[in-house]
Amino acid sequence: IDYTGVSSDSPCYNCAKNFTWNTTEPCVCTVNFTLLQPNVFMYYGLSNFYQNHRRYVKSRDDRQLNGDLSALTDPSKECEPYRKSGDVSIAPCGAIANSLFNDTLVLYYVDSNNSKIEVPLVKKGIAWWTDKHVKFRNPAGNSNLTLAFQDTAKPVNWAKPVYELDPSDPDNNGFINEDFIVWMRTAALPTFRKLYRIIQKKSGTTPTLPNGNYMLNITYNYPVLSFDGRKRMILSTISWMGGKNPFLGIAYITVGSICFFLGVVLLIIHHKYDNRNTSADIPS
């Protein structure tokens, strides 16, 4: 669902228009939609966002993210110009971290009597297991994250420092915050989607998301209009084969039929050629 708010009839139009970085009060807009199938995975998608730009891709410090203490206070040069804020080094440094997607999406189910029931969104398990447990680590030596990050500054665009990304859950805070990890895995193409939340299947036969009307509540923080970008929320189910992927199917059918067609053609050619060949061989 495109909630960027380009056209004036979009509910987020005002939020998009009146955006400034220094608002303290988040702009909230609400989009109504109807959901027909039962879906499980919730993504946010961005378009025209060059996460694969070279300057952007390399603007990170993997040592810092791995909890290296020296890198925490002295990040790699690659992080420029998001390396230091004043004299204090930024944690996490770099352009990728700085531009962390910070819209908050909340999904509500509007049941028959128009009351909103919040759909429970699970925010764990959205990042690669290896990333969360090996590649990303909070600075060692201090269990209190506030103290661990005390010599660092928050990224310029962030509203709150890294140790407050998810204060409710210490396993999901700091560098090992899964939203953060997901964002740090730079996308291959300018139009991409990232896993935002998982809506877990309920026990029994009840569908994960019952048919009916839903409401998406968006805390609109992330500006994309400046570079002509788009934001979307995607809900998708996944099979063992991954998500819906029409291309693979079409491609298989196409290649298969081309092969079959060629097979028939070549069979015919082969038969013709075979006759000619044997007759031509006799004199020699």
Next chain:
Amino acid sequence: MDSEREGPLILVECHLCVGEENWVDSRTIYIGHKEPPPGTEAFIQQRFPDNRIVSSKYTFWNFIPKNMFEQFRRVANFYFLIIFLVQLIIDTPTSPVTSGLPLFFVITVTAIKQGYEDWLRHKADNAVNQCSVHVVHHGKVVRKQSRKLRVGDVVLVKEDETFPCDLILLSSSRDDGTCFVTTASLDGESSHKTYYAVQETKAYNTEKEVDTIHATIECEQPQPDLYKFVGRINIYMTNEPVARPLGSENLLLRGATLKNTEYIYAVVIYTGMETKMALNYQSKSQKRSAVEKSMNAYLVVYLCILISKALINTALKYVWQSDPNKDEPFYNQKTEVERQRHLIRAFTDFLAFMVLFNYIIPVSMYVTVEMQKFLGSYFIMWDDEMFDEELGERAVVNTSDLNEELGQVEYVFTDKTGTLTENNMEFIECCVDGHVYVPHAICNGQVMPGAAGMDMIDSSPGPAAREHEELFFRALCLCHTVQVKEEDTVDGIKHGIHQGKSTSFYISSSPDEVALVEGMKRLGFTYLRLKDGQMEILNREDEVEKFELLDVLTFDSVRRRMSVIVRATGEVYLFCKGADSSIFPRVISGKVDQVRARVEQNAVEGLRTLCVAYRSLSPEQYEEVFQLLNRAKLALQDRDKQLAEAYDLIEKDLILLGATAVEDRLQEKAADTIESLHKAGIKVWVLTGDKMETAAATCYASKLFHRNTQILELTTKRTEEQSLHDVLFELSRTVLRQHGGMTRDTFSELSGDCTDYGLIIDGATLSAVMRPGQEGSNSGNYKEKFLEICRNCSAVLCCRMAPLQKAQIVKLIKASEEHPITLAIGDGANDVSMILEAHVGIGIMGKEGRQAVRNSDYAIPKFKHLKKMLLVHGHYYYIRISELVQYFFYKNVCFIFPQFLYQFFCGFSQQPLYDTAYLTLYNISFTSLPILLYSLIEQHINMDILKKDPCLYRDIAKNSLLRWPTFIYWTVLGVYDAIVMFFGAYFLFDNTTFTSNGQMFGNWTFGTLVFTVLVFTVTFKLALDTHYWTWINHFVIWGSLIFFVVFSLLWGGIIWPFLNYQRMYYVFMQMLSSGPAWLSIILLITASLLPDVVKKVIWRTLWPTTTERIQGQLSEFTPLASLHAPSKGSSHRRGSENQRNPRRSEPFTKKVMFTRWQKAPDYCTFTPLLRFADSSRHSRQGYNYSGAGPETSV
């Protein structure tokens, strides 16, 4: 005492000689460093280098800078260096390691190799420079290190010692002042040559005496010609200085070895780097192969592609960046520094793109090509079929750069003697005044003293004839330069001969002479030896006749004759023997006509004929001759010319005695070889110094000319009748008419055979044709006409050729319009010029010494080996290298083009698609070994078939596999594959989830997916092209794929502490854990390979080349079930192995073509080993293969 009186005289004379000749290029040497008698101080002592030999290139200090300089002079290395430097200086997408590491590796390996070679040279130099030499110093023999020898030293050399520098022989242990020397290490001639001391000094044969010699030597400055030396020795013996000539017969060359002589004294004249051997060291000019040339052309094309790609991207980048929101969105701002450098930014951007795409021209290609050539050349050396048991020699490869050129030969220039023929002379008959004598006992080399067996075909010769006959035989016994070699020492001669033991045999530089002398032996006249200027002959009555040898007028190829002047019991005779053409004009009496008839008859039979004549000289005449010769010999300048003139004056008014005929048998399978070469579309030219008739006979015998070949003659005989102009035009008309006729009925092969033309041309006419005429344009016309005729003749015979003319002809053909590849083959020194001139020079290890072998690119023991060399090895090498070159470009297009496409999706930011490790290792380890192995052992057709069917050679003629269409096909294929891979991955990644847990992949996964598809596609493509599967192929191809997978797992499996980024961490594993990734990899590989397979099948069936037709007859294409699922495929394959004759019926899935040789049961039949085939089978196959190795040259 007397010198006071003598002084002015000498001065005058010496001033005279200096003033007279006024040559700057001379040096004066004082023997034993003794000042000449006063008065001669006019000479300034020249400075000569010491006797140090320096063949090494580097010293310890200059090795690194000099070697680096030499290596970076190569364009490719320089290019890579620049790329590396650019990466170091500016901020580039890839780390400098990616290009620095391979470059560093290549440079280091080359430097180590060169350093090692140079170290060996240093060692050899030191060994030579430090070996001790005996020097006569103040009447005593002193040991000295070789490098301390100085010009003017007198040295003592003992038997079997090698001369430390160029020496002038002063005296020897033999009374006659001669010594025997073998120059085997110089020119390979193992025969003993005799060198002479100057008459005046030969008596000084103890060190004390030698020390008293008072003489100066004047000689020319060092020259590289081994066989020329001009000098003069002034000996101050008693009162007046005696001047004696010095020639090459006095000069002992460095590198030669003293034989059969106890010791000699000699004076040093050239030292160190000025010796003739050192001057001859100069390396041969580099020959470049046609493949290399096309490779360079391709490189230029790719460089252009590279630059244009970089330019396009730079331009687009700036277009894209013009929007500041795109250039610098809020999430991705530039640093201050980046903002400021706007001006030079464009240029560095361009360079950065260059760096990003530079892998399209890989360092590794040069390495691989070099390695392929180097290792490939061993197959020629290892080839057992090219091993000659008689000589115990294998083929030798001197230059491995030209391997593939062997597959491109269009013209073969061959020498006749020793090449087509065995050069094993056998005396057949002689003819004295028309009477023919044939020794009935043909026992080659077996000497039976006193065996007077001979058949008189013409009976009852009269007394006059009898006299002539005896004279003839004596003439043959005397007129030669044969040496007698005994098993025993010198003193054993008398002993051996007197006991009638035949321990002696003859040695000569010319096999004809040996044959003649041996023939004479069978006819009863045995040449015993040359002693004290006396030639001894054992005649039929077992009496020893002695002749005093007065002078030898040596043989040369211009005069084509030689003479000796002997004195026998007061009378002086001149015996002359030579080619008929050079003797007949000088004959004044004798039965010329009868002899001529016989000679011509013999020549037609393919025998080599020589005529013998004599002239008796009166004492006055002899005196005159003697003067004439001496004057010529004394001349310092133009001595050769003067000698030739003198010889010309002397050898006249001859009386013809008779003629001899010597047979030179054809080499085995020479005819077969020539026929095959003909069938292979190669034009064979015979260039020989022989007579036209003899040469033509050989040509018929060797099937160069067939019965139905129409012979066109372009010889002096004809040109005497008509003008050269007319003859040429007439011939060209004939040939062209035939040519026109050919086109009319091209399809009828028979008519093509009928109108086969052969051309015979002789040296004189050729020089007339080649002569740059005064008429200017007209002569050019001649040349063109001549070329036109030659091109339309299937065989050309050029007789009466001088060595230089041979080279001229080769040059002429080389320079003609089509620039055909020429090959020259020969065995003698006279073929060297031609061997050096041709694209490929082949030497035959024949009897005329090793000079040809040393100067050749390849050397083979026999002419018949040429067939295998060209038809099999040449063909293979060409196929291999062309595939290698094309494949290399193809795989790098596949590699880099996705990178280029990716720039369009990442804002032209030079973001690399692949990880650094992949960029670096792609060419080094993931894809290099299979192609290297392919290029070493690919045999698209069985060797025997190639040999049996020379027509296959035509398939690859004219660089057909490396022409632009093929190149473009490969490039387009590469681009297609790249597009399939990139956009396939693009559409798969576009807006879908790949994994089963909903997690997303990043850009590195994208790159890894593309890269995985790339490696597999490129490797499978090679597997499709491979026809010859051995276990090594399987091992390497599947091994490198497995290596790639293992490497990727490892690379992503660990947090590498030395890297400051962990972008690849678990990327590969995550990718493999997703189903769609597997499906897409398989799909994309299939789609990439499909067009090539289809193209191949269609071409093969609709327009097969001869090669493919033969492949089709021999092998089957087994459609293997897909490669999609290896496990499934394996069962299919096993199934299809059992089916004897699977048709090409199911081509719609991917096919692996593999070849089974069914016609040759002794050949290893091998089944395609599967990727995970059981190891026991592996090892068994391996055994089979290593067993068959040498024979099949695997």
